[in-house]
Amino acid sequence: MTSTRPPAEWYDTDRAYPDGLTAVDLVAQAARRAPDAPAVVDAHGVVHTHGQLHALATRLAGLLHEHGIGVGDNVAFLGRRHAASLVAILGAGLAGAAFVPIGHRWPIERIVYVMRATRARCIVGLGEDAPLLDELAATCPDLTDVVLLDVDTEHPSMAPEATARTDPSAPPVEPDALAAAVLAERPRTVLQVGLGRGELLERVGPYVDLFTAVEPDGDAVDAAARWANENDVFADLVVGGPERVGELPPAAVDVAVLPAAPSPAQLAAVAAAVRPGGAAIVPGPAAPVEDRVWAAAAAAPDVGATVLRRTDLPPGVAGGRGPRVHTGWHLARQPAVDPPRALAPGDVAYVIFTSGSTGRPKGVAVSHGALVNTLWSCSELFPFRASDRLLQVVSFCFDLSIYDVFGVLSAGGALRIADEDELAEPALLARVLLEEGITLWNSAPPMFAWVLPFLTEADAPPERSSSLRLMFLAGDWIPLSMPDETRAVFPDLRIVNLGGATETAVWSCWYEIGRVEADWPSIPYGRPLANTRYYILDEHREPTPIGEAGQIYTAGTSLALGYHGDPVQTAQVFVPDPFRPGQRMYASGDRGRWLPDGQMQLLGRIDHQVKVRGYRVELGEIESVMAAATNVRSAAVVTVDRVGSLALVGFYTCREPGVPVETLRELLAATLPDYMVPTHLACVGELPLTTNGKVDRAALAGLAAPATAASGSEGRR
Structure with missing residues (x-):
């Protein structure tokens, strides 16, 4: 590796983009171009055309506007796998308000916290959500309006059940x-x-x-x-x-x-x-x-x-009348006309909550300008088409879904929403990919790795498909074998590794995966999107030489506004940009390095570094070596505390004919220092996933503790 500093042109990403529009404007334009084109599809067929979806969203926007909800307000919605979630997102945007996704299966304490932290004026749900919404009405003093989109009567039953x-x-x-x-x-x-x-x-x-x-x-x-x-x-x-x-x-x-x-x-x-x-x-x-x-x-x-x-x-x-309750009956009586609004690029488009280190979720507030820049940058690199159909598999509470909604709908394409039954059975998702003309996929890599065996292994359907043309993978490590395996099923497929954080408007860097070289430690992280700058800095916030590791910082238009209602935490991670006075950069907590060709290589999380026997260990490095082994499909490493010291435990999944534990242990011992070889290895049928489609490390840690206790000192034979 060379020891030179990155050249200035690697930071020159400034481009003109349509900052006078909002993402919801782009979707509205597509609806006007082709109102009869399908916009939302489920297992039973077309749910809404673009014209129908836009009409519903404008009626919701009109109802919100009528009750004084607009720019500067927050509208929450229960993110079920239902077209209602799209109506809520678009309706809030057309009213000028920011949308706030909430998981309908979240613990009530988390839901109340998010509602109260954002001071949401309105929450949108379905009739089956009425008991939960009534409970929120009793505990969220800022809540003035509740909307039940699928209820047709004027006066729904919202009988109190909580007191x-x-x-x-x-x-x-x-x-x-x-x-x-x-x-x-x-x-x-x-x-x-x-x-x-x-x-x-x-x-x-x-x-x-x-x-x-x-x-x-x-x-x-x-x-x-x-x-x-x-x-x-x-x-x-x-x-x-x-x-x-x-x-x-x-x-x-x-x-x-x-x-x-x-x-x-x-x-x-x-x-x-x-x-x-x-x-x-x-x-x-x-x-x-x-x-x-x-x-x-x-x-x-x-x-x-x-x-x-x-x-x-x-x-x-006590005993107050609570929020107003509106239904589909009320929406049907609203005119399907966009209400007046005056939005600026710096206004909040959405607030999405991620896990916080304090134990409380943190709400990332993203502006219209940042979101539009992400949409425009990706559309320049990987244009969507009106004929595209995306199999929508990620939660509406996960920011990848935001690109699903605005990226696909603004191009005039359709979202095929996978239902709960399909998401519970990867074989069903594989069948949808092969049979329903799906052209786009967007998820974390472990989510697709879960489906891949049902497309490639001996009992997979014999069909091959030419429909899937573009795959976005983001938010976790991509196994080195996945691209070639996937293209064996979908030969015309372009696969893109997209990186970034919720704090950088979904994505902020990209790498299109072509040939995967045998000696790669991992898939490159890529280059920054337009109007986004990446710095790799040492502990003094000075640029590291090419090839040397440092913390990754992101700057430019893609940055979020900060953490909603938390200026202290915002100031801790959105710090002054030392290279552009007056601007900010985001301290990602990721480690990386520049490669000589101007690509970045991700080296893992700073908080995934652990001390084992006095040595600093990066778990991602071990996972990369495991995943590179022949017939290993995916891998994850966690730590457990054994008698006051940390032990490494590795889990992996395989393709046929599998990989014996001792074979993998020998490979690791030949590649890594002794202290980096996991104490215990286990081949599992699948890695547990979070609702966002990432590896559930907490669940693996729960499996690891009894595994190491049972193996005792025999794990390193």
Whole structure:
């Protein structure tokens, strides 16, 4: 390798692009050119033509505009594998708002976090989402509008299911059981409305810092106070009803205990005293009530009580009317006319959430200008056609889907949306690729590696197809054998490795894969797209010589605006560009190096480097050597902690006739230093995938721990 610095022309990528348009404008233009062309297709045929899809999107945009939702607002949608997701994306854009994808199978805590972090004004879903949307209505104070696209009636049922009041006819709860339910919350402070004979005070008081209560019977209060003094229990007891809760000590309590069938006034009074996240425990089974400050109700059948969880909404919203609910009935009465909007290239097009190192997801906000630059740059290199049909397999919560939607639809092509059954069975996807005239594929490499055996192995269909002409692979390592194997089935196929990050508007570099040389350690990462610059810098943020490793930084038009609502984290990774004053660059966390021909080689993640026996090890390097072995299809390496030190565990999949573990171990030992050879190797039928189609390393780590424990010291024979 040469030791010279990269020449200046490698950074000269500035080109004129259509920054006066938005991505949704490009889709609208295609709809006007060919309104009868198919736009959305599923297993049963054409769902919407371009004209129909655009009409639905404009009606949604008109509804949003009518209710004051536009530029500067966020519109969330539940990203089901349904044409409704496309209507939501395009409708939000036509209204001038940013769209925010949400997984309908995400944990409710994550959904609420994203909704509240973005202050989404509206959420779009289907009729089957009504219970979830109702729960969000109770916990997301910025939510003003809910849209159920597939419901045809004017007034859908949105009956509250998340909060509850008890049935007064239910049998009484035993004092010991009620006390157990209270103590299960591990409270420090408890409030009781109605002392009764003081049974709960006697059972719970000794275990908490402070027990407070309101009770209308003065004699009962006196008796309880005497017992508390005699037993050194801290208690603050007030004579009166729930209206006197405000006279108790001002600190918010952890648990409140109410009488059976509490009234709205009682719930409201207690809501002002219980901390957000605290509980209200009500004797008896649940019956519906409407109160937005009390979130999901949990029954405790062995206790006979109901637990209400306090949200962090202010008590004043309890019993509020909630957001407006709109349906397909309302959309059908909107004119199919684009509403007025005035967007600038720097306005937010979408906010998409990725995993965050703090444990909370981080929302990447991408501008219209950055998205259009990615669309235009890729269309110049790899033009889509009106006759194209893409098999849409990635989640609408994964940013690759954004190129699916805007790249294909703006060219006048069609999306063939794979349904949940097809995504669960790779043989079905293989059949669709062979039989339905699919021309485009876009996914992470492990997703296609999952399908490939059903196209190439002995029991694969004998057909070969000339329809698939362009494949985009991004977001993970491409096995060196995959391109040639794939072209054996699809002989006219162009395969492109696309790189970048969510923070760089889907993609920011590319490499078209032709001949794969036998001595390559990995598929090249490629060159930057137009108006995008790549730097490879050392720890002092100085350019590394060609051939030497450093951290990859990205600059230029493709950069995201930052992390929504998180200026601190934004400043940590979007740092000043030292080579263009006043501009920014993104610290990717990837390691790479320049090759002499101006291509980049990706060397793995900085955070995938681990210390093994005192040596710094890059897991991606081991994976590359494993994947390059004859008959190995894909590989992944994870670490497990064994008696305070890290051990490497390698997993791989094979083509027939397979690769014995010892054969692969011998190859690794002949190629890598001893400390880089995994302690344990396992051949598996398939690598587990995340919902984004990438290798699920957390799942592999779960498999690795028992595997290494079982193998003990025999793993390195």
